[in-house]
Amino acid sequence: MKDYIIKGTWIKQEVYILMGCVIFASLVNAYAILKFGTSWVEIITSLHYVAAMAGAVYLLIWVPRLLIKLLVILVNRLKSGTSS
Amino acid sequence: MKFDNQTFSKAIEDRRRFLKKLAVFAGSSGVLASMPWWTPLRAGPPGNSALDRVRLGIIGVGSRGRKLMLHLMETPGVEVIAVCDDYEPHYQRAIDLTKGRATAFYDYHKMLEMKDLDGVVIATPLYNHAPICIDSMRAGQNVFCEKSLAYDFDQCAEIVKIHRESKKVFQIGYQRLFSMPFLKLKEYVDSGAIGEITQIRAYWHRNNDWRRSVPSPEWEKKINWRLYREFSCGLMTELASHHLQVANWILDSHPMAAVGYGSINRWKDGRELYDSCNVVYKYPNGVNVVYDSMISNRRYGLEIQVLGTEGTIEGEKGKVYSEHPPASPAIVQLINELERDILDSVPIGGPSWVPDLELDIKGKWLTPDWSGEETAIQLAAFANAIREGKPIPGMIEHAYRGGVASLMGQFAMEQGREIKWPEGIEI
Known part of the structure; x- marks a missing residue:
């Protein structure tokens, strides 16, 4: 069985991306409050919606990231194949 | 038991x-x-x-x-x-x-x-x-x-x-x-919480023949008296009477007149009383009570809906609904708007307007812990x-008003004309 090593830099990168998603969702919430003229209390009371949105955005970002990763692996394999 | x-x-x-x-x-x-x-x-x-x-x-x-x-x-x-x-x-x-x-x-x-x-x-x-x-x-x-x-x-x-x-x-x-939810209903109405009452709708639907088993044919009318005119007024006196009493109570009045149609459209088994009743009662101040009863479909069961300018009460369910429910949080409104912009298509063959379907609001219990x-x-x-x-x-006032109102509905359907509230008794 092959062992996979999760590096600290990788965890750090994912946390930064997730935080970015939370900030993005909070900004969307703030924009929505301005647009629909509702109470600023919703910054707190809608936190569950913000969390759900942040999670959804994080997962959405995963798709292109995965594709890019697979592409890079493929290109690297092709390169190493031609060099040998 | x-x-x-x-x-x-x-x-x-x-x-x-x-x-x-x-x-x-x-x-x-x-x-x-x-x-x-x-x-x-x-x-x-x-x-x-x-x-x-x-x-x-x-x-x-x-x-x-x-x-x-x-x-x-x-x-x-x-x-x-x-x-x-x-x-x-x-x-x-x-x-x-x-x-x-x-x-x-x-x-x-x-x-x-x-x-x-x-x-x-x-x-x-x-x-x-x-x-x-x-x-x-x-x-x-x-x-x-x-x-x-x-x-x-x-x-x-x-x-x-x-x-x-x-x-x-x-x-x-x-x-x-003697029901707590109906007491609350009356309090809501009297407090003006649902605004001005403009209509009451009530119905009682079942899906069965309303028959009881009879040991031998000579007992048919004795047992199934609710199906025969010489003994009963059918759905109006056996079911409608309850909701008409509630309507009289809510409106603090009695109907001035009634019109309606009835038919035997499902159970053509020799019965004499209608298995489908539709009656409209005219009350003071332009308020109508619209009543229907049938025994061929039970999707909607029984209910009395008190419709006001500011809200609705469903007495049997024991719930009150505002005409102005609190708005969804802004972020939900924004997501809904985006969803509509992206997913909604302009129909080619269907209606180009948004249908006025029932509002999907949860409402509030009149008496949450009543049993x-x-x-x-x-x-x-x-x-x-x-x-x-x-x-x-x-x-005695409720007995008289409810009893007479249910008879008015039956007579209106049978005679095919408007039946007015009978004069003579001060109630």
């Missing part, structure tokens, strides 16, 4: 505790202002002495009469000392249920001759409500009569007249008068009123 002595003793004690709580509620809140017929309940359950005991006879121990009898046997301070039915299986069943302690009669006149009787409970077919009520009141009895009051306008008026002369207790079997049994409460009120020797306020 087993109906042994232990079951009844426990049920009586449970009911005693419940009635004690109800007495505190009836005495301490403003309930009597809107429901004066709760007055006897302030007294609470009686003690166990023989002097506290109210001795009742039950006339008609069929399906409803049996249920009332079992309730009465569990009511503190009530003793069922007589039963009466001219249908042998019911007569025998009543003897069995009372363990032979009640004297049984085939003829109610004989029962009325009993010296120690304090009151009678009448649960017979509609056509003989009036004769039995009248004979009982003339015999000096306190009377509980199942709804609907009587078979025609004159009989309804006669019962009111004799009750007013007798000064005895008269109660009608409209159990919603009372209205029939039990109303029978306890009857027993207390007899004990106190005072008529129950407002009861």
Whole structure:
């Protein structure tokens, strides 16, 4: 069985991306409050919606990231194949 | 369920505790202002002495009469000392249920001759409500009569007249008068919380033939009296009567006129009374009560919807809905807007407008923790009123208004014309 090593830099990168998603969702919430003229209390009371949105955005970002990763692996394999 | 002595003793004690709580509620809140017929309940359950005991006879121990009898046997301070039915299986069943302690009669006149009787409970077919009520009141009895009051306008008026002369207790079997959700409904309406009432819609739908099994054909009309005109007014007096009473109560009035259509469109089995009824009642101030009943579809069950300019109340469900529900959080509104912009297409063949479908709002419970049994409460009120020797306020008025309103609907459908509220009785 092959062992996979999760590096600290990788965890750090994912946390930064997730935080970015939370900030993005909070900004969307703030924009929505301005647009629909509702109470600023919703910054707190809608936190569950913000969390759900942040999670959804994080997962959405995963798709292109995965594709890019697979592409890079493929290109690297092709390169190493031609060099040998 | 087993109906042994232990079951009844426990049920009586449970009911005693419940009635004690109800007495505190009836005495301490403003309930009597809107429901004066709760007055006897302030007294609470009686003690166990023989002097506290109210001795009742039950006339008609069929399906409803049996249920009332079992309730009465569990009511503190009530003793069922007589039963009466001219249908042998019911007569025998009543003897069995009372363990032979009640004297049984085939003829109610004989029962009325009993010296120690304090009151009678009448649960017979509609056509003989009036004769039995009248004979009982003339015999000096306190009377509980199942709804609907009587078979025609004159009989309804006669019962009111004799009750007013007798000064005895008269109660009608409209159990919603003793229901907490309906009390709350009335309070909501009176407080203006749902704005101006513009319409009441009520319906009662079932999907069955409304028949009871008959041992042999000669018993058909005796058992299935609800299907034959000489004994009943069908869905209007057996079902609609309840909601019409509530409508009268909510609107503090009675209908001025009624129009309607009825038909036998599903159960063409020799019955004479409609299996589908549609009636519109005209009330003061331009308010209509729209009623329909059928026994060929039960998707919508039963409900009474009180429609106001600021909200709606569904009495049977016990919920109130605002016309202006609080808006969703902004972020949800934004997501919904994006979803509409992205996913909504302009229909080519369908409607280009948004259909006015039912609003999808949850509403609020009128009484979230209510689990009372209205029939039990109303029978306890009857027993207390007899004990106190005072008529129950407002009861004969509800009996008359509800009874006459249900007859108006039946007559309007049968005669194919507008039926006006009968003049003559001040109510």
